[in-house]
Amino acid sequence: MTPSPPDPAALSSPSGPRPASGAMGRTERMVLAAVAALLALLLLWLRGGLHPEAPLERLARQSPDLAVALANGRPTLVEFYADWCEACRAMAPAMDRLEQQHRGELDVVLLNVENPRWQAEVERFEVNGIPQLELFDAAGQPVGRSIGARSATELASLTTALLQGEPLPQLPGVGATSRLPASVPAAVATQAGPRSHG
Known part of the structure; x- marks a missing residue:
């Protein structure tokens, strides 16, 4: 028995097609985490937190x-x-x-x-x-x-x-x-x- 091809309607949603394997979501999360880390470091630096002792x-x-x-x-x-x-x-x-x-x-x-x-x-x-x-x-x-x-x-x-x-x-x-x-x-x-x- 051969598997039947996936139904194209099942791959799409009302907002459009979904990414194939979630790789796009992982990349977005990594970029957001990097941006958040940079912003946190910038905030610490501006408040003197990177230099704990003046x-x-x-x-x-x-x-x-x-x-x-x-x-x-x-x-x-x-x-x-x-x-x-x-x-x-x-x-x-x-x-x-x-x-x-x-x-x-x-x-x-x-x-x-x-x-x-x-x-x-x-x-x-x-x-x-x-x-x-x-x-x-x-x-x-x-x-x-x-x-x-x-x-x-x-x-x-x-x-x-x-x-x-x-x-x-x-x-x-x-x-x-x-x-x-x-x-x-x-x-x-x-x-x-x-x-x-x-």
């Missing part, structure tokens, strides 16, 4: 303890920052490069002014604006302070001065530090804190 967060996480940094015989650059500080975030890539270039010869320490753990340091160094850099020589002695955002070039010149034990460069907002007398005038004692500006 330079500021990475520096803060890996920075040594301040007491250790000041006692290990290397110059130290301390940055007081906050997560919401745009100037701090803008400086972070240059700070990250400096830390990587001078690892083992310079300590970079980040202290978040929003973290209660660092409140004593915020008060000790009279932080009233951020970013604020405190600069220390290899003996752990304060040699200067920088207030405000710094360009990569300015950060490099500050770092070079620290590493070579030279005077700090003449930059606006950079100056040597000095010890205050035990009795501080009332005007200085009532200074605004780093979180006081809006």
